[in-house]
Each structure stands twice: as structure tokens, then as C-alpha cells.
Amino acid sequence: MPTPQTFPLPPSLASLNIDIKEDYFDNLEPHLVGHLIWSEFPVKVYIAPPENNLSESAYQRYQQWEKAAQSAIASWHPYIPLQIVETEVGADILIRRQPPRIRGKFNPETGLFDLPRITSATATVQFYATETQPAKLKHQMIIEVSPHQTFDYWVNNITHELGHALGIWGHSPHQGDIMYHAQTRNIPTISPRDLNTLIKVYQQPTRLGGAFPPSSSVTR
Numbered sequence: 001m002p003t004p005q006t007f008p009l010p011p012s013l014a015s016l017n018i019d020i021k022e023d024y025f026d027n028l029e030p031h032l033v034g035h036l037i038w039s040e041f042p043v044k045v046y047i048a049p050p051e052n053n054l055s056e057s058a059y060q061r062y063q064q065w066e067k068a069a070q071s072a073i074a075s076w077h078p079y080i081p082l083q084i085v086e087t088e089v090g091a092d093i094l095i096r097r098q099p100p101r102i103r104g105k106f107n108p109e110t111g112l113f114d115l116p117r118i119t120s121a122t123a124t125v126q127f128y129a130t131e132t133q134p135a136k137l138k139h140q141m142i143i144e145v146s147p148h149q150t151f152d153y154w155v156n157n158i159t160h161e162l163g164h165a166l167g168i169w170g171h172s173p174h175q176g177d178i179m180y181h182a183q184t185r186n187i188p189t190i191s192p193r194d195l196n197t198l199i200k201v202y203q204q205p206t207r208l209g210g211a212f213p214p215s216s217s218v219t220r
């Protein structure tokens with residue numbers, strides 16, 4: 001495994017001036033590789049295209065979903081630079097329109113907390129080694145969003161899952177935060193507590209983005 005390292009805070013986070021000092025960093029679960037943070041910007045986000053042969057009304061519904069995804073991306077963009085890309089290959093975050101499947105224990109919606117938020121959206125992390133010399137440890141986040149929701153909840157759920165995908169691997173105990181564990185009637189937006197937590201996450205060491213040691217030094 002690469003050695004943990006700390007990256008400089010992205011300028012978009014370093015320049016924030018937040019009056020409220022609270023955060024919920026202590027509620028997060030660091031992963032085996034360290035915190036799940038990005039070190040190359042912009043982070044590339046791919047929005048899955050519509051299924052083939054949709055009816056006119058089904059296609060219009062897809063467009064609403066796509067608009068919700070774009071809106072969620074725009075709401076994080078001032079804090080972590082994000083770029084919508086046209087190809088799935090090489091994307092850091094994939095957003096798919098499908099009922100989420102329940103996966104492994106690293107899923108913050110299912111494994112790490114007693115109160116699952118909702119099963120209408122999930123974020124899942126996958127790891128891979130780059131083909132560069134030396135190989136680097138990288139990650140990809142997959143967000144699955146149920147097609148069966150209204151526009152406002154799509155925006156809310158995708159914004160919440162993007163919070164996980166950007167490194168907030170856990171939930172807030174406060175209802176007014178986007179990373180609150182449950183869906184609420186009053187739809188929250190990204191709060192000072194969410195941002196303070198994100199800043200703290202990006203100050204932590206991670207093995208992600210690091211190079212694997214030369215194979216001669218690996219003991220079996």
C-alpha cells in the first residue's frame with residue numbers, strides 16, 4: 001500500500017471564511033486507505049445517459065433527473081472543483097439512474113450506521129491501481145439514484161451522495177445539514193457544518209493518490 005500523505009487544501013476550501021465553527025468530523029468513518037479524498041482537480045463527474053428507446057414522456061423524465069444531477073454538481077462546485085465529462089472512461093464519479101443495489105459494508109447507507117438514510121440513493125467506492133510507472137492507488141465513486149422520486153428529492157439525494165463521493169464518509173446528526181442521515185421534509189442545502197467537516201476531511205492523510213512501493217520491497 002502507498003504510504004499515507006497529506007495534500008494541500010484545495011484553494012476553493014482554503015479561501016472559505018466560515019463564521020460558524022461547528023463540524024461533525026468525529027462522526028465519520030475513515031477507510032482502511034485513509035480518508036476518501038481527491039487530490040487532482042477538477043474531479044471528473046459522468047452523468048449516465050438515458051436508456052435507449054425511451055418514450056417521449058420517459059425521456060422528459062430523464063431530462064428532469066439529469067437537470068437535478070447538474071444542479072447537485074453545481075452546488076458543490078464552489079468548494080471542490082467538479083467537471084462534467086462526456087465519457088465514462090476516466091471519470092472519478094459516476095451518477096447512475098437506477099434503484100440502488102445493497103452492497104458491501106463500506107457503503108455508508110447500509111453498513112456503518114444503524115439508521116439508513118433511504119434506499120433511494122447510495123454512494124459506493126471502488127479502488128484501482130493506475131497503469132503508470134509507478135502505479136498509484138486511485139478510487140472511483142459510483143452514485144446510484146432511484147428514478148422514482150420528485151425533482152427536489154433528486155437534487156437533495158444527489159447532493160447528499162456527492163457529499164459522500166467528495167469525502168464526507170459518514171452522516172451529520174443535525175437536520176439542517178445536507179449530510180443528515182435521514183430525508184427530511186424541509187430539504188437542507190450545504191451548511192457551514194458540512195463545509196467545516198469537508199475542510200477537516202481534506203486536511204487528513206490518505207493513501208489515495210500515492211504510489212505503490214517498488215515490488216522488490218514487498219514482503220509476502
Ligand SMILES: [Zn+2]
Nearest residue numbers: 108109117164
Ligand atoms: Zn448518506
